[in-house]
Amino acid sequence: MTNLYFAPGDDDEHRLPLDPPGTRGESQSNSFFADHIEHQMFYGPMKKLADELFSAGPLTDPGEGLVRLQKIQKMYSMLDAASSVIMADSVELVAQVVAEDAVAKPYLESEQERRERLSANYYAVDRASDQIITSNFIAEAAIALRVTSEKARARMFTAKGLRHVCPRTLLALAAGQITPSAARSIVKNSQDLSTEQIELMEHQLLPVAATASDDTISQRARRFHDRSSPEAASARHEKAADARKVTSWDMDDGMGAIKLVAPIVNVRSILNTLDYEASQHKDPEDARTKAQLMADIFCDALINGWPTTNGTPLKPRVVVTIPALQMVANPKYAMADLEGYGPIPMGTAMQVAKDAPSIIPMLTDPFSGAVMDVGRKRYKPTRVLKEFLRARDQHCCYPGCRRTADNSEVDHVEAWETGGHTNRENTELLCKQHQMFKHALGWRVTNRPDGSKCWRTPHGLNSLVIPGSVENVERFEHVHNRCPERRVASPADLRRVLGIPDLGDGDLSIRVERPAIIDGNTEAAGSGLDHPGQGAAPDERPAGMQGS
Known part of the structure; x- marks a missing residue:
């Protein structure tokens, strides 16, 4: 039985016998009549099944329930076939548009397009390449499907395989004769095979897939691939070792x-x-x-190192946020927050804090939990800003990205060269990949008054991102231009009990760190700014953080 946690993710469309982008006839319009016939083929049977299920009325018999489950499973297959066609055809259309634009308007670019072209040169990406076009569209598809980019990439691999390599499998899936899992197994095991071998595999497996279990089809497809692959076993092992x-x-x-x-x-x-x-x-x-x-x-x-050794010189940097007032008010139910993970038991957090070399006070909103400010006594202003963003954003601010603060950099929402400031309102954490999306591939991001950010994809989809430190989103106003209301701050006597000065509205948390030790030198977290040509950030304190 396959363990989903350990399922290999080594599928590569370059191992499929695909024609070059722009020449894949299945995704290109032949005539209105032909396109209409194909549209009916994919959606007509689906509509008929949906009408049957709708007209059947409430369920009264378990046997009829099983029949309806069979119909629903067929609809899953039909929907999967339709989504595969849409994904494969859409990315092919993008490739055609990019190719036509490169010929039609090389000298008619806007200022924004000029900056994107320069940024693409900086990031060393060819925006017209099949790899970049596919990656960019997969990121948009992930937002449309509300899945991770990894899952969207896997679906794109299957979509291209069904549309351009395994046409008989696509037709069987669209007719509801096989399951989506069986179709994915056939496409997956088409890698490294010739067109003739793939046709033979479909001929052998599709009749079996009409009734057999998904595991049976997966095993049979893998055995066919291993027997038919022209590579020797040793060569396949050598290639697999490169993926360690x-x-x-x-x-x-x-x-x-x-x-x-x-x-x-x-x-x-x-x-x-x-x-x-x-x-x-x-x-x-x-x-x-x-x-x-x-x-x-x-x-x-x-x-700590193998017994009898001195241990590894690299000590992990662990950041834990402990809500001090919650701990005093109700220590039994208080939870701390481990950076990059989420809530952890207070006992674990206190054990980390016991040996922590540094403690940083942070002002947080008592209702939402969002970080509002951090102490600045230990750092220069730019370092304070980085610490603030680590605490507020916690990870890359691109929709769905969970790369940690250590793997992200400070990025300007409004570009530095167009007047954007280096302050907390105009900065966010972004990983390198999504900096490239924003600066070179046509993605846009704007700040919302409530602290969230609105991302707009190159083809017009919108996605909202809430800072990672926010726990309660009940009063976040994504539509209206106003900030969420805040509850009254905790009583002053709790501050006195904790020995904390009055910092204004907000709760107080304590952040403890274990810094990384590299070659005997303590390296504080944080990294450089985002975009080429913007220069070093000025020694500018973020708004609301001036004073001693």
Whole structure:
């Protein structure tokens, strides 16, 4: 059984026998009549099924319920086929428009287009390349589908495969004869095969896929691919070894997971080593299971160093926000916030704080939790601004992006060269990839009065992003130009209990850090500014942060 957490994400459309963009006839209009016939083929049966389900009335018989489930499953297949056609045809249309613009108006660009062209040169991207066009459209499709870019990219891979490589599979899917999962398995295993081999695979698998389970089709497609692929097993292994990597994801209850993709010999060696070390642990007072021991040994080896060594010189930078007033008011239910993850138990946060070399006070909105200001005694103004953005945004501000503050940079919402200021109202955290989208690929972002940001894609979709520090969005006004109301600040006596001076409206949180130690030097977090040619940021304090 496939573990979804460990499902490989190595699909590559360049391994499919695709024609060059602009020459894929399936996505190009032949005639109004032909286009109308194709439209009816994809949407006519779907409309008929929907009408049948609508006219059937309330359910009264379990047998009829199963029949309706079959019809709904067919509709899922039909919808998947239709969305695949739309995605493949849309990105092909973008490629055609870009190619025509490059010929028709090379000297008629606006000032904004000129800046985007210069930015594209800075980022070393060719906006007319198939890779950039596809990546940019996938980002827009992710917003339209409300999924991550990774999921949208996987859907685009399947869409191009169905539309241009596996036409019989697309027709079977549109007719509701096979499931979307079976269709994806056939496209996935078409990589590295010739057109003739793909036709043979469809001929063998599609009759089986009409009734067999998805797992059966996946296994049969993989076996066909392994038998038919012209590459030797050793060559495939060598290519796969180039994709070795370590990734991670968040889990519930304050836990996380690490995924290592490496040659099987290395993976087995690591597991055998952990197994041996755990089996040598003979302490009768230790109640940990073997699995728990192996996990603890693995963490100790990477963080503190293998036993009898001095440990790794790289210490992790961990940032935790502890809501001081919540902790005093109701310590049993108070939760701290781990940067890049979210809520963690207060006990864990206090353990981090116990050994923290620095504590930074932060003023937060008591209702929404949004960071309003940070202390500035330890840093120059530009450093204060970076710390403020780390606390307010927490991660890249592009829709759906979760790259951490450490992997993002300070970016101007309104460009520096057009008059944008370096202050908290005009800055945000953006990762390198989405800086390129904003500066070179036609994406726009504007600040909203409530602190959110509105992103507009090159083809007109809008997406709203709320700062990562905001927990309560009940009163956020995305439509009206006014800020959310704030509740009355906490009583002054709580501030006196905590020994905190009156900082005005707002709650107070305490942020603790473990800075990274590199070669014996403490490196504070934060990075440079965003855009080429804008120069160094002036020594300018963000609004509301002047004074001692």
